[in-house]
Every structure is written in C-alpha cells, then in structure tokens.
C-alpha cells in the first residue's frame with residue numbers, strides 16, 4: 219500500500235526566499251509527517267493556486283516583492299474563509315502582528331523564532347483544520363448513509379443502526395491523525411473497531427496493540443518510547459518502543475482507563491506535543507503513529523472522581539466512538555449466533571448444527587454482561603460438546619445459569635437480596651403484570667412473539683392483554 223499524502227488538504231508555503239521554503243518543507247515533513255505541500259515564491263500566483271488546489275493552510279511571508287503580504291492575507295481571508303493563514307514575518311513588530319490577527323490570521327510568528335515553535339504552530343493549525351473538515355464530513359456522511367469502505371467492517375457482524383452510525387463516523391475521522399477513543403463494555407468489539415479505524419485510514423504500517431493495564435510507569439515508558447543504550451543497568455542495547463514500531467501505522471492502547479497518573483501525564487504530552495523521549499535520551503523524537511485508545515471504563519466518571527486527568531480526557535474525547543452493549547442491540551443476537559455457529563463448525567471440523575427453536579428466546583432474555591465475547595464462547599462450547607443434528611439447549615442453559623450465579627456472587631453485598639427489597643411498597647399484582655410485560659417487550663425490541671416467549675405465555679395471550687390495556691387507557695382518556 220503506498221503512503222497517502224498527509225494531511226488530506228495541501229499546506230501552501232509562500233515566501234520569495236527559496237532557502238526558507240526548502241528548510242521549512244523539510245522540517246514539516248520530518249516533524250509532522252506533512253507530505254501534502256505546495257510552495258510558491260511569487261505572491262501574485264497565490265490566489266490562482268488556491269483556486270486550483272484544495273489548500274487548507276497557508277504559511278505566508280509578509281515582506282515580498284510585487285504584493286505586500288498583509289494585502290494578500292486580506293484577499294485570502296475574504297475569498298477563502300475556510301483556509302487558515304499563519305503569518306511568518308521577518309519583522310518583530312507588535313502592531314503588525316495585531317493587525318494581521320485582526321485581519322483573520324490564525325497565528326503569527328517571527329522568522330527568527332525557534333523553528334520548533336513554528337512547526338508546533340503549524341501542527342495546531344493542521345489539527346484545527348482537520349476537526350473542521352471532519353465536522354463537515356460527518357454531517358455529509360450522516361445524510362448520505364453510505365460506507366466507502368464496507369470491507370473494513372466485514373468482521374463486525376451487526377444490523378444495528380447505532381453500530382452502522384459508528385461505522386460512518388469511523389470513516390469520517392479515519393484520515394485524521396488525531397487520536398480516537400473507543401469505549402464500551404468488555405467484549406463489545408472495541409478491538410475490532412480499532413482495526414477498522416486502522417484499515418480505513420489506509421496507513422501503510424501495522425496496527426500495534428499494547429495493553430496498558432497494570433503497567434507501572436517505568437514499564438509503560440519503556441514499552442512505548444524505548445530506551446537508549448545504557449539508559450539503565452542492563453540496557454546493553456538501544457531498543458525502540460511501540461510508538462516507533464507503529465510509525466507508519468496505528469498504535470492501539472487498550473485499557474487506557476487503568477493508566478497510572480504518572481503515565482497519563484506522559485501520554486498527554488505525547489498527544490499534545492507529538493513528541494517523546496526514549497528513556498535516557500536527551501533529545502525528543504516526533505511521533506508519526508496514529509493513536510487509537512480503548513477502555514471499558516466510563517472515563518467521564520473517572521475524570522469526575524479524580525482518577526483520570528481532565529486534560530487527557532478532553533483531548534481524547536475529540537473523536538469518540540461508543541459501542542452499545544449487546545443487551546441494547548438484541549436484534550444482533552440471531553445474526554451473531556449464525557456467525558459463531560459457522561465459525562465453530564469450521565474450527566472444530568464439524569457439520570454446522572441447527573439451533574433449537576427455543577434458543578432465540580433463551581438468549582434474548584439474558585443480559586450478556588460479557589457481551590459478544592460471552593456469546594461466542596457459549597456457542598463454541600456448545601458446538602464442541604454437541605453430537606447429532608440439533609444443538610442441545612443444555613449447554614446454553616448451563617452457561618447462562620453459571621454466569622448468572624457468578625454475577626450474583628459479584629454483586630452480593632451491594633445489591634438488594636430481592637428485587638422488591640428497596641421498595642417502600644411492593645407493586646400490586648396488576649402493576650407487576652404491567653411492569654413484566656413492558657420489560658419483556660423492551661428486551662425483545664418490541665417483537666411480540668419473542669416477548670410472549672419470555673413471559674411464558676402464547677403470543678395471542680400477550681396480544682389480548684395489550685389490547686385490553688389499550689382499551690382501558692382509551693376509556694380513561696375518553
């Protein structure tokens with residue numbers, strides 16, 4: 219796969235000094251990975267270039283022959299308000315800087331400032347442009363409803379509208395270099411989404427996963443940033459870290475909610491500054507990798523509780539994907555069941571068994587705290603143990619029973635012993651009847667025959683109850 223130009227819009231450098239254009243182009247490419255570059259020595263050509271190319275950012279020198287930079291700045295802002303302009307001037311004059319900012323410049327640097335500062339300023343402007351473009355892109359894709367890379371989501375079996383919205387969002391943010399945060403309960407498919415983000419991004423390198431849970435700060439830094447020779451006793455060789463390994467690809471940091479406070483600071487610095495120090499190094503390295511992070515924790519709650527840094531949380535939240543638990547997309551259960559039956563039969567070299575009719579009802583009534591991973595394990599176990607043509611219900615009943623007992627044991631001490639213990643007044647039989655019917659319909663996603671099965675009554679009995687209730691409500695309103 220060939221490397222795709224970055225960013226997805228051109229950065230135009232305008233200066234009459236060819237030497238400055240060359241040095242700046244090299245710095246931007248080396249430090250920020252910017253390859254989508256245009257250069258121009260004659261300010262009179264700039265408006266034409268903006269008309270012909272998709273430019274997102276202009277670095278503009280102020281003192282050039284033929285056309286004063288300030289005048290050109292005004293023309294650009296008027297004709298292309300969506301383009302950001304950074305003024306890089308030879309003059310260290312406060313008044314000029316103020317005038318340029320008032321005219322609509324995104325930032326102002328003096329040429330003699332450290333090159334590093336200008337590069338970081340360009341990094342900030344690129345990030346702003348990316349966010350603005352992604353906002354437009356997200357709006358367009360939601361209206362359009364089509365996926366451009368459906369193959370990237372092939373491994374994710376779903377017919378759920380929220381999951382499809384996630385796919386469209388992933389496509390909309392895929393070309394950016396900003397981090398993507400994937401949240402959702404354990405087993406909901408966060409790693410599959412991280413892989414899809416990587417695939418859609420078209421980045422040539424590999425996806426490098428690192429589980430950061432339980433890493434102490436030193437191991438975290440060494441794993442991610444590597445070390446130079448002699449950095450600590452036993453460091454006989456220099457070793458590059460995962461950030462380097464993922465340079466042309468994607469770094470996937472899993473279990474980010476469990477990161478220690480000291481490592482949170484390091485990660486924030488990496489994301490904010492785009493640079494890091496291998497252990498023992500005295501010069502920073504630039505990060506080229508795209509970062510995707512995932513957690514099953516509620517980061518907002520962790521942030522509020524003071525265990526997760528707010529600045530890191532807000533930084534990560536810019537591109538956020540949340541995966542709904544399986545119990546909120548029960549319509550996916552039959553599809554996943556088929557998918558895992560195929561997979562299990564293939565892996566175990568068996569003929570695909572037929573699922574018994576009652577299985578759908580049993581699975582629909584279960585909360586799946588372990589989500590898709592739990593369903594997959596159940597199906598694999600059941601197919602492994604099964605003989606004959608029709609799959610036995612027993613393996614599923616046992617797995618669900620055991621999981622519920624384990625779950626109950628986990629909750630013991632916190633949860634009330636009976637569902638009514640916390641209530642001041644127990645519901646009347648009629649009210650309980652009503653509550654059960656509502657809950658069954660909710661769990662069955664409004665499917666009445668499934669809801670009836672959950673309630674242990676026939677579909678016509680449920681339909682009669684619903685009809686009677688509607689009539690009673692009608693009379694009350696009338």
Ligand SMILES: Nc1ncnc2c1ncn2[C@@H]1O[C@H](COP(=O)(O)OP(=O)(O)OP(=O)(O)O)[C@@H](O)[C@H]1O
Pocket residue numbers: 373374375376402403404405406407408409410411472513514554557590591594
């Ligand atoms: N929609 C899906 N279609 C097919 N397989 C799925 C789907 N969602 C999850 N899986 C499978 O379920 C298992 C768990 O998925 P994954 O590892 O992506 O979950 P996770 O959210 O990252 O979990 P954790 O938080 O525990 O790391 C994997 O075997 C994965 O292939």
